[in-house]
Amino acid sequence: MTGWPRTDLCDLLGIEHPIIQAPMAGAxxxxxxVAVSNAGGLGSLGCAAKTPDQVREDVAALQDGANHAFNINFFVHDVPEPNAEDEAAMQQRLAPYYAELGLGEAPTxxxxxxxxxxxxxxVVTKLTPPVVSFHFGLPDRAIIEGLKSVGTVILASATTVREAIVLEAGGVDAIIAQGLEAGGHRGTFLGDxxxxxxxxxxxxxxxxxxVKLPVIAAGGVADGRAIAAAFALGASGVQMGTAFLACPEMQMHPLHRExxxxxxxEETQVTRSISGRPARAIVxxxxTEMSESGAEPLAFPLQYSVVGSLNVASRKNNSTDLMVMWAGQGAALSKVLPAGELLTKLAEDAQAVLARM
Ligand SMILES: Cc1cc2nc3c(=O)[nH]c(=O)nc-3n(C[C@H](O)[C@H](O)[C@H](O)COP(=O)(O)O)c2cc1C
Structure with missing residues (x-):
């Protein structure tokens, strides 16, 4: 195998292939x-919805299983005060769905x-994970310094050039440039x-x-061709979410995978109707109905808390009608392969494309 055109990201993370399997909370x-890290990439675990005890338990499993670096990921967000009037309007908008599924009233x-x-x-500082990544901005500088002081490498997502500059000044070690094609939540944290x-x-x-830091391309990078293209665009590596979603080790409803x-x-869409923040999912x-109704979602993450039970019930009932199915624009390029095999295939395919060029 030939080498990669740029190795600064691999050197920073201590990995062989500059491919990060994206952290995806819930999946x-x-x-x-472990499978991705042991195949030479950077495996990641979405920890946004986990309690400190769950984080401890999962990191122990990662430390036991992974013989290379791994990444754990957190959201950085405010908790908005619920507004009673907006909440009542949303509960009313969702009431027919709750009735349809026999779930009673929409929750608070x-x-x-x-x-x-x-x-x-x-908790995290004591666990000394090799890599921590943040979505929706950065926590306080003291937190970043605390994590760096135990040797943890920090990554964070930017969706604009301005955000990338702010993250660099904030002390991160590499920047995930997340384009609009990406599945799941947009990481936008400046302005609207x-x-x-x-x-x-x-x-x-x-x-x-x-920026001077290594850049990681994310969003629509779903096969070897796109990994090669990312290098041509100036990236030092890629973060791929959707491409890994169909792996058997993912926690995925079979209908979502299918x-x-x-x-x-064109069958995915960025919507605020699920969580309150713009996020890409399969339409x-x-x-469709929430978009047609023009209903204004509650602020993140309050909207998700009133929609979540519909997702849980839909999964149980095997219906995709009201299921949350995050996915990026590269969805159809996903492969049902064990994650380690997929990582190896992506690295080989990308290097073959690069060699041909
Ligand atoms: C199902 C799903 C869940 C996601 N959850 C998270 C998350 O918890 N934290 C995070 O930083 N990014 C999350 N993302 C976004 C990814 O980190 C990444 O930016 C995105 O997957 C890249 O685009 P792609 O899906 O086209 O590969 C998620 C993406 C998907 C598809």
């Missing part, structure tokens, strides 16, 4: 991250993601949360010009 498992809005604060910092709408092809070279493989790029009845 990633320690098993998938609450925050369902723990804040990355003192308690989690203490709906404003970071730049495609990967335009974003990556501009971020690479604007649909993912036949979803065309289904819920997204």
């Amino acid at each position: 990633t498992t320690p098993a998938v991250a 809005a609450r925050s369902m993601y723990p804040i990355f604060g003192e308690e989690m910092l203490e 949360i709906g404003s970071g709408n730049i495609g990967t092809f335009a974003l990556v070279p501009q971020v690479a010009d604007a 649909l993912l493989l036949k979803t065309l790029g 289904n009845r819920y997204i």
Whole structure:
């Protein structure tokens, strides 16, 4: 195998292949991250919805299983005060779905993601994970310094050039440039949360010009061709979520996996109707009807807390109508392969493309 055109990211993370399997809260498992890390990439675990005890347990599993670096990921967000009037309007909008599924009344809005604060910092600092990544901005500088002081490498997502510059000044070690094609939540944290709408092809070279740190291309990178293209755009590596979603080690509903493989790029959509933040998912009845109704979602993550039970019930009932099915525009390029095999295939395919060029 030939080498990679740029190795600064591999050197920083201590990995062989500059491919990060994205952290995906609710989907990633320690098993998938271990498989990717042991195949030479960077396996990641989404910890946004986990309690400190769950984080401890999962990191122990990663430390036991992975013989290379791994990454754990957290959200950085405020907890908004619920507004009674908005909440009542949303509960009313969702009432027909709750009735249809026999779930009674829509629940009260609450925050369902723990804040990355003192308690989690203490837990994570003691665990000394090799890599921690953040989505929706960065925690306080003291937290970043605390993590770096135990040797943890810090990554964070930017959806605009301005955000990348802010992250560099904030002390991160590498920047994930997340284009609009990406599945799941947009990482936008400056200005209007709906404003970071730049495609990967335009974003990556501009971020690479604007910062000195290694840049990781994310969003629509779903096969070896796109990994090779990311290097041409100035990236030092890629973060791939959707491409890994169909791996058997992922926690995925079988119908979500089945649909993912036949979803065309135009059949995904960025919507705020699921969580309150813009996020890309496979279009289904819920997204279509919420969009047509013009209902204003509650602020993140309150909206998710009133929608979540519909997802849980849909999964149980084997119906995709109201299921949450995050996916990026590259969905149909996903492969049902064990994660370690997929990592090896992606690395080989990308290197073959690079060699041909
Ligand atoms: C199912 C799913 C869940 C995601 N959850 C998270 C998450 O918990 N934390 C995070 O930083 N990014 C999350 N993302 C975004 C990814 O980190 C990454 O930016 C994205 O997957 C890249 O685009 P791609 O899906 O086209 O590969 C998620 C993406 C998907 C598809």
